[in-house]
Each structure stands twice: as C-alpha cells, then as structure tokens.
Amino acid sequence: MTQTSALAVAPSETRSVGPQARAWLDANLPDALREDMLQDNKPTVADLCDWEARLHKAGLVGSTWPEAYGGRGLGLRAHLDISREIGRTPMPESVNSIGKELAGPIIMAVGREDQKLDYLPAILEMRDIWCQGFSEPNAGSDLAGLRTKAEKTADGWVVNGQKIWTSGASKSSRCLLLARTGSVEDRHRGLVLFALRTDTPGVDIREIQSIDGERSFCEVFFNNVVIPEEDMLGSPDEGWAAATRVLSIERATNRMHRSWRFENQLNHLVSACAANPATRKLVEVDYARQLADVSVNIDLLKGHVETLVGSLIDGNEIGPRGSLPKLFWSEAHQNFATLALEIVSRFPPDMSDPLRAVRRRMEDIYMKARAETIYAGTTEIQLGIIAKRILKLNQGK
C-alpha cells in the first residue's frame, strides 16, 4: 500500500496521467469498497471520507484546481485521463461530488480570496461535505421561481424558506444556498448565493427515503437563520450570474468518469455470467445482441464526452450542447439497467457469491437509474433545450 502521490511528476498535457492513476487505484482500493464484490455492510460516511481524502492525497481528485487551493493545477485532458481510470474502478460514487464539482468551481469563480483559501482545500481533504440548496417545492425545473428569502439586517442575512431534493444534506457541513432578496416576481434578479454552515441554528434537515431505499435526499427548512455577511458568495445578482456560467460547463463535464463506470458495470455483468456454466448461455446466446448494443452505446457516449472535452480545451463555449451527453447517457444507462435486471432475474436460486454480487449491483443500478432521467434537468427539459436552443425551432408565438 502506497500513500505517496500517484502523480509525483506534473505531466504535460500531451502525456497521459492515466497509467499512474490506474496503478494507484489497483494497489489501493480496499475490498470493502469494491462494488463488484459482495459486501455485508455498506461503507459508512467516515469510510468514504477517508477513501476520498486518500484519493486527493494521491492526486486523483481536484486535478484541475490551482495548487494554492489544494489542487494539482493540471488541464482538462489530465482530468479526462484520470476520470477514465476512476470510472474503470468499481468504487463508490463520491459523497462530496457537490463540493468537488459544483460548489468548488462556483467558489473559484465568485469567491473572495479568503473564502477560496478557507473553503476549497477543505472540500478536497473531505473536511467539509457540501450540499446544494437550489430546488424548492415550487421551483424544480423552473428554478427562477424560488421563494426562499434572504433579508439583510444589522447582524447579517436572515433567511426563511424551504429547500427540497437536497441530496446528502444530512451528511453535509456546508450548503450552497440560493435565496432571493426581493419578491418572486423578480425571477432571475435579486438572487443571492451563500456558503451556509448546516449546523447554524434554525436549519432543520429532514431525510426523505428514495425508491432505492437510501436516505440521501433531504428537505431543508430555514427558520430565521442568520448568515454572516462574509459567507455570501459574490454580491447579490453577481453570484448567481457567475454561478449559471459555471453550471453550464459543469453540467457538461461533471462525473466525467460515467461512461467508463458504465462500461465497468457491463463488463462485470458479462464476465460474471460467462464464468459460470449456469449463466453462460444468458450472455453468449440469449442476450448477446442486446449486450452488444449496450457496448456500442458506451462507445457513442465516449464520443460525446471526449469530443466535448476537446472542444472545451480548444476554448469553445458549450452552452446548450451539454444537454446532448446528459440525454444520451441517462437513457442508454437506464436501458442497460433494464436489460441487466432481466438477465440477473434468471440467475439460479443456488447462485454463487460472484453471481449474488452482480445481481445485487444490477438491482441497485436499476432502481437508482430511475432518477437519472429526472435529475440535472429531466429528459423533457433536455429535449426542450435541444429544440429551442440548438435547433432554434419556431415556437409559433
């Protein structure tokens, strides 16, 4: 077991950092975190924080962040190389992806220097887990309708309102909170961003059980919550404007590893079935054609991701084109999950541990996949974006 950095030498943009990342992950992923092995107990938040802190120490997290904030100062190409290897590794999703892929980049864009130095290293070192307080009961896809109110007083900002679908709020220490200074009629004007400590008096977090059995989702209530002025991110209006710019890039690049994780799931299913005489026919004959279609879709998805990364490196704007990989990935993965569920439903009752492990994994993927066409903009929202902003169709108005 090595704890030294996998990326001891800062590589140039042309040399892949992938092989070093691969070697580190192979040597260091604990069996207890492997998603392709049968686990008696789910890893705890503490286990996951420990693992993710080690990933950061090894240089596999925050690769594109400046070194002053705990990053490696590398480019997007290196991030893609590392993401591929993370995807190929059957490890849990980050418990702090909101911190690493949303709050962090927004803080970098609009935060004061003291905020950056305070918040950013804490995200990578897993001292702070972030959640995102954007959606509300009446402002889901239509975020500009949000009602949570922030009033400026002598003691700081006083916040009242409610957020919902706040993933991971009960495990988090910070919330990227979006509130408004004026009235709902102001729509996109008067929105203000805060880095709220979730242990602030008046913050009430309640878990919501989701269809996969998890309790990650939360509702968060704010009752006269006082937020000090220094925890505001950017000025009112400015913070949100910058945040939306960051969001359009993040939507296109977040969880860049997912095509390779998807491939890892497919390979796990196929290899586990092929290794057992009782299930070999399922993949060699019965579902061979559909599994080949899944494999082709994974390559097509890589086409979206890699071309988009290349385009960002060339300095192009992504804009509405971020909807293309999101839509393609969510539907392809959901279709795979449905196929995988049918295949594992035909496993014999006296199945071996490896088969039990793949069945449990595929069942979990199937239930979780229901959310994939909903979060980060539903399928219907993505299709609308493509129709209106890419095809620019005449809306007849």
Add this chain to the structure above:
Amino acid sequence: MSDLDFSPEDFSDTARAVMEACATAADLPARIALLAEAGLTGILAPEDDGGMGLALDYAVPVLREAGAGFLAAPLLETMLLARAFAGQDVAAEIAGGKTLATIAWVGEISGQGGVVGRAPLGAEVASVLVFRTDGTAVLVTLGDGAEAQADDSLDLERPEATITVKDVNGPTLDATQVKALLHAAQILRSALILGASEDALKRAADYAQERVQFGKPLSAYQAVQHHLARQCLAVETIRNSIARSLSAHCETPVAAARATFVGSCDLGAFVAENAIQVHGGMGFTWDVPLHRHLRFARTLAAQGKAAELKEDVMQQLLSGQDKEKEPAHG
C-alpha cells in the same frame, strides 16, 4: 498534417458545389470527371499518384456532403482504392478519374473465382475490388474474366451489382492493406450517413416550421419538437463519434471506428424514419427524397456488415479482452 494551413472543414463548400453539379450531370463518367477535377477522388491518394495525400479526416466533410447531396457515384470506394493501391499504376488512374472502380463489399472468392455482391454501381464501372478468402483482395477488370450483373437494390442512387469472377487476375492488396481499407471504410461510411442524416433532419425541421395546422406551425407542438430534438441528438452522436474515432487522443481507435459505424447505421435510419414521420403523408411519397436517405443508410449497413459487427462486439466483450489492448491498426 498539423502544418497544413487548411482544415478538413475547408473542403465542405467545394464539396457541396461539386455535389450540386453532379446532381445534374448526364451519367457516372461525367460525375466522376467533376469529382476528379475538384481533386476529391484522389483526396486520400499519395501526391506521387496524383492525389492530395491527406489524412482520413479530410475525406469526412466531402463524404458528408456526398451523403447529403444524394451523390450517385461510388466516391467512398474510389477514395479508398486510390489510397490502398498507392505506388501501383492503377492508383493514379483511379485518383484521376480515368478508371471507374468500385468495391464488392460482401462475399469472398477463392483461387478459382466465385460470386461476390453488394458492389455499388458495379454494373457501370470498369474495375471492381473483390475480397479473397485468404484476407487479400484483387482488383478485377469487368469483361476480362469477370462479369457484373445489376442487382435488385434498395439504394436508388448507387444500385448494387453482383460480380462473377472466373479468372482471378489484377492488381492485389495484401491482408494488412485490406484491414486498413475496411477500418477506414467504417469511418467514411459513417460520414456518408452523417450527411444523409443532417439533410433529413434539416428537411424535417424546415417542414415542421412551414406546415401550419390548427393555426400553429407543427414545430410549436411539443410532440413534434421532441421528435426533432431526438433526431438532432442522433445526428450529433454520429458526428461526435466520428470525431472521436479520428482523434489522436482516442484510446481504442479500432473499437471506436466499429462502434461509430454500427451506431451510425441505427441512428441514421432512425433520423430518416422519423423525418418521414414528421412529414406525415407527404413523407410517404416518392417525390419527397427522405426514403432515398433511408434506403442509403440501410444499404450502407448491409455493405459494411453492421449486423455481423455486433457479433464481433459481443465476442470482444466475452473474451474479457480489454478494448484498450487492441492491436495497432494501419
């Protein structure tokens, strides 16, 4: 190629103009002459053979325009043959448009000869590349030990022919050259499908915005918008996958080219089918050319053996062989 002061996209406008000229040309020799005059037949052939010596990505916009413009010529085959026979006399003849040639994509002959098929415009050319059971290929001359018979063909612009070979003689390609040709063909076919799909989507989007029903253009209806958005996703998926297959950063170019082609066949047919759907009854008429794109996409799938390639994909999955460890390809 990075020192070139022009990019692949710089060929689009020229290519589009040539395709428009070809649409009104009298016959195949006239069309090949127009293509050769613009240098497009020899775009991949070495400069020593009278070509432009450009990389594969320069052929993509040209074939995209050919697909969009219903080009009735075996341009993909001509480009590939002029490149594959580099250094042999026939390369210059094909690159220069002097010898009309095509490829019989399906079937193999033995040493004694045999019957092969799916040669686009095989009944109108002078030479046909025929694959052999040992993995090599030979360029036979029609009327000299080989005969072409026009076949029933789904594709209207490039009707296919069956080739009967009795005497096997002509310039040959070794197995490595054949492999390289087949790999390139997968990407270039995808470029043809990309062009056909772009044109089908454009026609559907234009029609939906012109056609008014119940006081609104069809494009104002969300059901129609979502149809068109899905077609757009399909077109962009083909485009991005071609780009990935040709990128120096692609880890698995062989698997990527195969997936690009197999995916493009399904996606290209999807776009054409849905463009017909958006046109309603008009879409089912012979005069609306969407069926020509659909016929083309389906025929290209058969010529490139898309269905068989899915079996290869599955074999690779089952072998547990990492795609990234794929053998380097010429």
